[in-house]
Amino acid sequence: MKKSVFFGALTAATLTAGLAGAATLDDVKSRGELICGVNTGLVGFAAPDANGNWSGFDVAICQAVAAAVLGDASKVKYVPTTGQTRFTALGSGEVDLLARNTTWTFSRDTDLKLQFTATNYYDGQGFMVRKDSGVTSAKELDGASVCIQTGTTTELNLADYFKANNMSYQPITVDSNAEGEQQFLAGACDAYTTDASGLAATRAAFANPSDYVILPEIISKEPLAPAVRQGDDQWTDIVRWTVFALIAAEEYGVTSANIDELAKGTDNPEVNRLLGTEGDLGAMIGLDKTWAVNAIKANGNYGEIFAATIGEQTPIGLARGLNAQWTQGGLMYAPPFR
Amino acid sequence: MTTAHDAPESQGFRLSQLIYDTRYRSLTIQVVVFFIVMAFVGWLVDNTIQNLSALGKDFNFSFLSQRAGYDIGNAIIPYNNDMTHGRALLVGLINTLWISFLGCVAATILGIFVGVLRLSKNWLVGRLMTVYVEVFRNIPLLLWILVAIALLTEAAPSPNAYKINPTTGEASASMLFDSIAFTNRYTAIPSIHFDRSLGSLDTALAPISLNFLAIVLVLIASIWVNKRVLASAAKIQEATGVRPTTWWKSALILIVPMLALLIALGFNPDEPVLQGFNFKNGTNVSNSFVPLWLGLTLYTAAFIAEIVRAGILAISKGQTEAAYALGLRPNRTMNLVILPQALRVIIPPLISQYLNLTKNSSLAIAVGYLELRGTLGGITLNQTGRELEAISLMMLIYLAISLSISGAMNVYNNRVKLKER
Known part of the structure; x- marks a missing residue:
């Protein structure tokens, strides 16, 4: 008996180790928490306040993804990573998502086996x-x-x-x-x-x-993008389209103030699809109908997040520049939601 | 199921004997443990291979021949960012060896000094040394290194504070002995300068100055000749009982050829001089090196001091008294009776302190001194993403360094240890 228990445990350990890194969405759901790799402390992007609450531009991405997946923006565990430890942390499965002003480069995308989702800040x-x-x-x-x-x-x-x-x-x-x-x-x-x-x-x-x-x-050129592990396409899609949802929300004028009203239905079919009143885009990525609503509610749309964390009204005072919507001469351009 | 037998001696070999017979039991246990250990290692390797293939990564070292693309601030051998990751590894390795060597030398000198003084009959000196040992031994090394770098960057003046202010006629900071300047960027120390150069030898690793080579050769030659003189003096002493005076011969042999060579080469120290914004002429030792070296030295010296003190205390008092009874003077008692015996006790733990210092040098990462951990295990690992390869290579290199130090020190230990006849 004892023997078979031991071998059973050994086999289970082997299997778990072998399968680590597969379906991230299931891991996050069963854990009830998103583990997000962030900067060790960069005001405006990711920094804890005196009470240990993290806030910032990158943190907002983590919260949006947590809201989309779990329906609760606060269910995020932040793991501070340095420039040296971040990829190992992501590759080894220590974090589900790396939102840490990380530049999208060819060799990181291919050789490091990362998947960059969508550029959320064009930097240099x-x-x-x-x-x-x-x-x-x-x-x-x-x-x-x-x-x-x-x-x-x-x-x-x-x-x-x-x-x-x-x-x-x-x-x-x-x-x-x-x-x-x-x-x-x-x-x-x-x-x-x-x-x-x-x-x-x-x-x-x-x-x-x-x-x-x-x-x-x-x-x-430093296009900063949230990154995930390669080989889990569903999870990549979730993070990518959550970022796009925030960007599209700004483009269509969906803000945290008017979202509850708009979520009841509008005459713009694109907004309806985004907010889940028409079609079921959420199910295609394994999430609820209201995934995008939750994501946008977390901290507002892309423009609201930008303005609140690093925009011109904040001490950091960054202009939108390249990060304005494409309609205003910037590079922020979300593909169609259909 | 085993059954009891009345006459076990008449039985042949039974399987149960493997467990119940003391002749076989230990062998059985060893075989079983061996298989368990091998199975565990096999599982680890297999798991790694599976996970690597799941991630689509392979295991190869070809990255070492790719262009590194980054700069190293404190390279001893020539290096630029067009060279390969392998070259960067080498730069890091040489930096590791260099800091370890300087750290071991300084820690040994300081350690012996403190260890002997701690036994001093002078109350104040003894207590001061105790405080030093306890303070440095009981606070983590990393903290000492961070304290040292914080002191240097925060408290030291900037280089232009050494500039003479035209209105007051004096500078706001002055140099130590007129030749060492601590600044918040580097420590400027005098460098060695030769008026006449013999040229340099180009090797694949780095150009070696022939002047330096000549000095080393003369040093080795004079030490060898001096040894011969001392040996022949010992021979005469054994034959006649009278030791001829050798000190003036030794002094002549050790000093004159070196002095002649240095004069011939036009040796002179080049003092650092403030020119423009920075010190020129001297050597500017970076502020990542000095705190690391200080931290490693002070920390390890505290341990070495304890080892030295223990070694001396281990020699029974009767030895000293017997030496005095024979009429030996105190310093000869120390040199001929106490130290040779104390060294036997001192050397083995000293080896492990040297090993510790070498391994601790990887804390350089905290102050940005790029040694092996900083180049191969830091930037190279990060830029190429070859964690497994870089870390295992780094472990292998540290292992090789440690085994070499330990091997060399064991040879020395064999020479000083008690010869039992």
Whole structure:
């Protein structure tokens, strides 16, 4: 008897280990909680407040997905990841979704076996310097020491940029944004480089933000997108279309204020399909009819989330720029819901 | 079911003997445990292979020959971002060896010093050393490293604080001994400079300066000749009982050739001088290196001090008294009687401290000093996504370093340990 129990347990352990990473949707539903990999702390994107409640642009994506899948935006467990640990955390199944300003690149998509769902922020790498250094262009950074987060695409862009411009620099490697901030403020480096949005968010947290300038040069394309593991198409679709639902909601004027009213039915069939009053798009991705309603209710549509977390009214003060709707000259463009 | 027998000695071999017969039992247990362990290892490997194939990943090291694309701030051998991940690994490995070597040397010197002083009859000195040992031994190393880097970056002035202010005529910060400047970016120390160079030898790894090679050769040669002189003196002493004076010969052999070579090469230390925004001429040691080295040294030295103290205390007092009774002076008692015996006790635990220091050097990741963990296990792993390959390669390298240190120290241990005849 004892023996068969032991072997039974062994077989079960083998099977579970073998199947880990399959249907993420079932895992999340049975757990009743979405595990979301976020930044260790980047104001505006993902940062805990004094009470340990996370908020920010990336956090809003986690909450929207949790709302779409579980019907409750608060059922999210946040796992802070560094630039180094994030892909391992995702690949090993420690997190279900990685919403951590992660750049969509060819090799990450293919070689790292990730699946980038939909770009939620179009970014680019920039530099921040002290105002009193007198530097006004990245081209004047020859010989500078530059603080840089390790394990990021910025590391490679920086090397390429200085090489292309025939300049030299001294890299000062840091492990997290907090460490970079500390080194930069202490004067251990002349310039701090990361995604321009990250720079703005970091600067907003400084005691005297006006003493620092972000240089005009943007040296790379950094489309930031939530990522999931490759090989689970249903889960990929859920995350991708949740992001698109937020973007489409802004385009069609669906906001957290008027959504309850619109969800009763409108004369726009696209909105009706999105909100589940016509057809059953939710069932096609294994969710309820009201998945998109729940997702939008969590923190509002894309524009509302942007304005509340990183927009011009916030201390971070980012303009919509490339991230405006396509109808307003930006790149945010959700495919049709039909 | 086994049944009792009256005459077991007449029986042939029965299967139950494997468990109940003490002659076979231990063998049975070993075989069973061996199979369980192998089955577990087999399951782990199989599980890994299954999961890798489920993720569609393979296991190969071809990434080592791809372009690295990132820069390393403190490379000892020539490196740029066009070189391969393999080269970056090598840069990291050499940085690991370098910090470990410097850490071991400094920790040994400091450790012996503190260990001996802790036994001092002077109350204050003894207690001070006790405080040092207890404080450093009982606080995690990572915290010491972080404290050191925080002190350097927050408290040290910026390089231009060393500039002489034109209105007041003096600088707001001054250099230690006029040659060392702590700044919040680096520590500027004098570098070695030769007026005449013999050229350099190009190897695949790095160009080696011939000046440096010449110095090493002269050093080895003079130590060897000195050894011969001492050996012949010992021979004369054994034959006649009178030891000829050798100190002036030793001094001549050790100092004169080296001095001649250094003068011939035009050796002089190059003091760091502030030019523009930064110190030039000297060597600027990065602020990730200094805290790491300080942390490793101070922490490990506390352990070494305890080992040294224990080693000395382990020699019975009778040995000292017997030496005094024979008329040996205190320092000769220490050198000829106490230390040779104490070393036997000191060396084995010292080996494990060296191993610890080497492995602890991977904490460099906390301060951004790119050694093996930072290059292969950090950036390379991250940019290529080859976790399994990078981590197993890194483990293999650390294992190889540790086994080499342990092997070398065992050879030394065999030479000093008690020869039983």
